[in-house]
Amino acid sequence: MSFSRFALLAAFSLPVSGQAVTSTVTITHVRVIDGTGHAPLADRDVSFAQGRIVSIQPASAVKSPSGKVVDGTGKTLMPALINAHGHLALVNGAKNDGDYYTEPHVMDELRQYERYGVLHMLSLGLNRDLLYGIRAEQRAGKVDGAEVFTADRGIGVPDGMPPIAHEGDQLYQPKTAGEAREYVRAAAGRHADFVKVWVDDGYGTKPKMTPEIYGAVIDEAHKHHIKVAAHVFALADAKHLVADGVDVLAHSVRDAPIDNELIAAMKAHGTYYLPTLTVDSSFFWFVDHPEVLQEPFFTHAANPDLIAMLGSDAYRQKVKNDPQTAQHRKDFAMAVRNLRIAEDAGLKVGFGTDSGAMPTRVPGWAEHNELAMMVTAGLTPLQVIHCATEVDAQLLGIAATTGTIETGKYADLLLVEGDPSKNILDTQKIASIWHRGHPVEPATK
Ligand SMILES: [Zn+2]
CATH class of the missing domain: 3.20.20.140 (Metal-dependent hydrolases)
Incomplete structure (x- = not known):
């Protein structure tokens, strides 16, 4: 079994090195559909680090986020x-x-x-x-x-x-x-x-x-x-x-x-x-x-x-x-x-x-x-x-760790253009994917 994926994946699995996983990422000014069926939350800053969601706050409450910043204006964050x-x-x-x-x-x-x-x-x-x-x-x-x-x-x-x-x-x-x-x-x-x-x-x-x-x-x-x-x-x-x-x-x-x-x-x-x-x-x-x-x-x-x-x-x-x-x-x-x-x-x-x-x-x-x-x-x-x-x-049987956007859960996330709560076809406009906080290249980007 000699697949190149092992090389790729090493970064994914290492707990501390591998900056994509460990540095904080904040998606700013984003609409959040959290997966529970509740109404979307407008204008949030969502941060994740080490593969997990660490905060979901009104953007107005966040002064200047540390780490990598992704502008979520006009976009929606939803669970994968x-x-x-x-x-x-x-x-x-x-x-x-x-x-x-x-x-x-x-x-x-x-x-x-x-x-x-x-x-x-x-x-x-x-x-x-x-x-x-x-x-x-x-x-x-x-x-x-x-x-x-x-x-x-x-x-x-x-x-x-x-x-x-x-x-x-x-x-x-x-x-x-x-x-x-x-x-x-x-x-x-x-x-x-x-x-x-x-x-x-x-x-x-x-x-x-x-x-x-x-x-x-x-x-x-x-x-x-x-x-x-x-x-x-x-x-x-x-x-x-x-x-x-x-x-x-x-x-x-x-x-x-x-x-x-x-x-x-x-x-x-x-x-x-x-x-x-x-x-x-x-x-x-x-x-x-x-x-x-x-x-x-x-x-x-x-x-x-x-x-x-x-x-x-x-x-x-x-x-x-x-x-x-x-x-x-x-x-x-x-x-x-x-x-x-x-x-x-x-x-x-x-x-x-x-x-x-x-x-x-x-x-x-x-x-x-x-x-x-x-x-x-x-x-x-x-x-x-x-x-x-x-x-x-x-x-x-994985709802304790994924499936919704909540603090502590894995950052298994889709960032899409527009608002799928109004037009479901907007799920097809994928801007970014994170799998346990690790960026994945969308198919059509
Ligand atoms: Zn079948």
Whole structure:
């Protein structure tokens, strides 16, 4: 393992030397969205040192800040984004590729998330065990790229979901509850952060995981104090999973409106809900919004092969003629409707995209587009930013150290032009990123 990142990262992990980390940085006269969902604070001076936020004060109260000064006039400081549903190294250019899951490709994608201001991500299944090595280095302080959490390989169904190309060491497909428990114990032995199950029959085309199997998975995972996230589509499955104690519904319910029975059960269990509007929209978004293919914020994230493919007549025709497209539009509409129901009901709505699972779910870009779609769905920008920061930090168990702008927390920060509380698209105008106080070059700067 001889990666140049170790050289780069030494400065990041050393406690005292390395001036970027240790000297005080103050962002002056900046608007602060703190991630809690509260109204923005106007005209603040925010200082951080040694990777942590040390003060947030009205600018008028600060005489002349010491250390490095960044003028925040006209800009907004917000917590960096957290993606609670992504995947790593499954997509090679314009195609899924089962052989692509290697350390350099994983690192490329973690760095891409980071350059888009997504500083934590949960890779929700289809991981190779090499991800634990990367996670161990990050947790030892050599933070490079988005900080990764892993759901290990994930637990699917023989001949069933997930339908994504992968190798045998990226997925378990138990035939019995006993096998399922054995696989959970293996993941627990590797110290998985989460366990993932897929509960979906692909519109009736595939065998679906039985309640016996996922019941065993949830029970065994909880014995090892590991949370379980479920890929879900149908309301009835969501109800059964929640009753069995699943911790996260990792997609929207899309076959029917969420009803009071599910709302009550999710509240009783404290279940998180990840809308992942990117999933359904990714099947038609670029045909409906071809202008995106010209925007630097997209082109810096997307592979040239993918951009060429998405801009081709063949792709447009394929999407238009695919009978599934109407189904995906219907699913998207139901996901939008259910997001409003979930938010209005006071459920714990988190934030995820499923970026990295398929070529059209582009890491980094997808997270900002998801924020915008959630606002179009009817949430306020402040609600949506709250989902993508504090709520996801709680979901990942890291809210004590990150996810909000508060004294003592890590300086995991985005400085953006304008005011995302008024126009959510302003999150795409990234001026600066700090990851634990360490500056990261934004993708489009
Ligand atoms: Zn996924």
